[in-house]
Amino acid sequence: MAQTINNTLFDSLRKLAPHIKPVLPRLILGLCSALAASVVALLIPQVYRVLINTALHPGGAKTGVWLAAAVVLFLGLLEVSFVWLRRQFVIVPATTVETKMRTGFYRHLQSLAVEFHDRWGSGQLLSRAMSDLNFMRRWMAFGAIMLVVTTLTVTIGVSLMFSMSWQLGLIFLAAAAPIVVFGFKFRRNYGRVSRLSQDQAGDLATTVEESVHGIRVLKAFGRSREALDAFSVQAQELQATEIHKAKSLAVFSLVVTLLPELALGSGLVVGILLVANGQMDVGTLVAFFATAAVVAGPVEAMGPLMAMTLAAKTAIDRHFEVMDAQDTIKDPDDPKELANVRGELVFHKVHFRYPDSLAGTPDMLDGVDLTLRAGETMALVGVTGCGKSTLLQLVPRLFDVTGGSITLDGVDLRELAVHDLRTHVSVAFEDTTLFSNSVRENVLLGAASHPGKSDEEVLTQALDVAQAEFVYALPNGVDTLIGEEGLSLSGGQRQRLALARAIAAGPTVLVLDDPLSALDVNTEERVEARLRSVLQSTTTLIVAHRPSTVAMADRVAVLQEGRITAVGTHTHLLATHEHYRYVLASLSEEPKDLDSDDDLDDAQEVIA
Numbered sequence: 001m002a003q004t005i006n007n008t009l010f011d012s013l014r015k016l017a018p019h020i021k022p023v024l025p026r027l028i029l030g031l032c033s034a035l036a037a038s039v040v041a042l043l044i045p046q047v048y049r050v051l052i053n054t055a056l057h058p059g060g061a062k063t064g065v066w067l068a069a070a071v072v073l074f075l076g077l078l079e080v081s082f083v084w085l086r087r088q089f090v091i092v093p094a095t096t097v098e099t100k101m102r103t104g105f106y107r108h109l110q111s112l113a114v115e116f117h118d119r120w121g122s123g124q125l126l127s128r129a130m131s132d133l134n135f136m137r138r139w140m141a142f143g144a145i146m147l148v149v150t151t152l153t154v155t156i157g158v159s160l161m162f163s164m165s166w167q168l169g170l171i172f173l174a175a176a177a178p179i180v181v182f183g184f185k186f187r188r189n190y191g192r193v194s195r196l197s198q199d200q201a202g203d204l205a206t207t208v209e210e211s212v213h214g215i216r217v218l219k220a221f222g223r224s225r226e227a228l229d230a231f232s233v234q235a236q237e238l239q240a241t242e243i244h245k246a247k248s249l250a251v252f253s254l255v256v257t258l259l260p261e262l263a264l265g266s267g268l269v270v271g272i273l274l275v276a277n278g279q280m281d282v283g284t285l286v287a288f289f290a291t292a293a294v295v296a297g298p299v300e301a302m303g304p305l306m307a308m309t310l311a312a313k314t315a316i317d318r319h320f321e322v323m324d325a326q327d328t329i330k331d332p333d334d335p336k337e338l339a340n341v342r343g344e345l346v347f348h349k350v351h352f353r354y355p356d357s358l359a360g361t362p363d364m365l366d367g368v369d370l371t372l373r374a375g376e377t378m379a380l381v382g383v384t385g386c387g388k389s390t391l392l393q394l395v396p397r398l399f400d401v402t403g404g405s406i407t408l409d410g411v412d413l414r415e416l417a418v419h420d421l422r423t424h425v426s427v428a429f430e431d432t433t434l435f436s437n438s439v440r441e442n443v444l445l446g447a448a449s450h451p452g453k454s455d456e457e458v459l460t461q462a463l464d465v466a467q468a469e470f471v472y473a474l475p476n477g478v479d480t481l482i483g484e485e486g487l488s489l490s491g492g493q494r495q496r497l498a499l500a501r502a503i504a505a506g507p508t509v510l511v512l513d514d515p516l517s518a519l520d521v522n523t524e525e526r527v528e529a530r531l532r533s534v535l536q537s538t539t540t541l542i543v544a545h546r547p548s549t550v551a552m553a554d555r556v557a558v559l560q561e562g563r564i565t566a567v568g569t570h571t572h573l574l575a576t577h578e579h580y581r582y583v584l585a586s587l588s589e590e591p592k593d594l595d596s597d598d599d600l601d602d603a604q605e606v607i608a
């Protein structure tokens, strides 16, 4: 998700300021320590000057030499102490800011709507959460402080050099003018390349993440070679950008190193002439060049420090691009509360279109009217791609309607606090996601406290309804680690755990997106039998791809071209609705023994 950022370094720092403010005193102490170390380093040449002009002069006192050595030793120790102090002052604040910003970033990601996550590559978010903030911390603890110290050291050093000899000082300063001009050019170019490289690194991370996630598909289709080729191209593009970046830094470093050296070379000639003409003493000449040597270090460090600052600016910009993204699913200013929620769910002329829908195309949902009575189980059927999952996602407000409204017990979903709504509504999707946690933690993920029931009872009941007793046979039972870093489960096992998770949440409204698609016929029947008892008190909207799922429902709604074109019992719709017959006949399931349910017998007839 490369973006062009035209703001200045100052704009970026202003955004960072509130995060730095609490730790500013310690950072300033760190800065003062670093500055003190530099000032001490600049004092050492002055000791040489005095030493050469007094003790080393013919007839000078020998004790002066020892005294000078002791002072130099003392100043050296002082410098080292200040460097150590700088580190002590900045380590904790810099890591504190990093941790707080990273936590804030994660919190913000959690709150952002699904629409945002649909648009952003996971690698881009990962690199912003990890490497960008890591880089920013290093810059804060070292780069920023050293840039200020370096600038001040050079300023103080050059002033001292001028005070010793304005002629030599001028020569040294003459070298600075091209550096400033070159520095501006470098800043523009390096800032752009640095942004490109950080974005490319994010894209590369997305590719790694996707191919690791989809490793089975790549292997099964024998596409590992192609995936590697595509990855290599991306990696080479990043390499080219990195080389470009390093070359431009190398040229800048060459200029900032070479020009002062040239100035010093010419200065030496002029200095010797000045001494020969008696316009300068030897001690001052030595002190001048010793000061120049101290100043040369910071001057040479300017290039890398500037590069680090520009890369940090990019990292800050990238961080705030995400942090500035507005959450489109918001709590109302004055949320309503549902005291005794019954679970009547009504869709009033609901319209919905995805943000990236092409202009001129009709809405995905084009005026859906549907009423689910409290405690009713409604199956939703329609041809593939007609928008069933889309409709379901509107209930827990993963997306908001773009027209019309959905009400729960007469209250618009947007008038409820999002958290409250999601405690009333629970979901299980066909594509199940389990986390790298124990079975217990996965199932109890959304479980609020159930009056009169312990977590253990809720867990046992949910696993029982979802027919997920297989977990008791896992190595550590319900405490077995599953998910990406744990035990691999079959598709059907994963679906049953996802279903158990939805049931354990004890919702008033249960939204199930074809939650049994991966189950074998016998298991599905058992799950359905248990579900029927649970669903009695829960309003359920269930996408059905199999006649047996339809059989669980009290009524069936047909979604056709963005609208609900019929609602009724399975038998009634079979008799009256041509599109329903067409959809049901195209459902994938083989007929099976559907117990004593008449509706299911009807379904069998249709399939047969």
Ligand SMILES: Nc1ncnc2c1ncn2[C@@H]1O[C@H](COP(=O)(O)OP(=O)(O)OP(=O)(O)O)[C@@H](O)[C@H]1O
Binding pocket: 118, 354, 356, 364, 382, 383, 384, 385, 386, 387, 388, 389, 390, 391
């Ligand atoms: N996040 C999204 N952004 C943009 N378009 C989407 C998004 N999700 C789904 N769509 C599009 O919306 C349409 C309806 O998708 P949806 O998943 O709701 O259909 P469905 O009826 O549930 O299909 P199926 O029965 O195959 O599961 C599809 O054309 C799909 O490409």
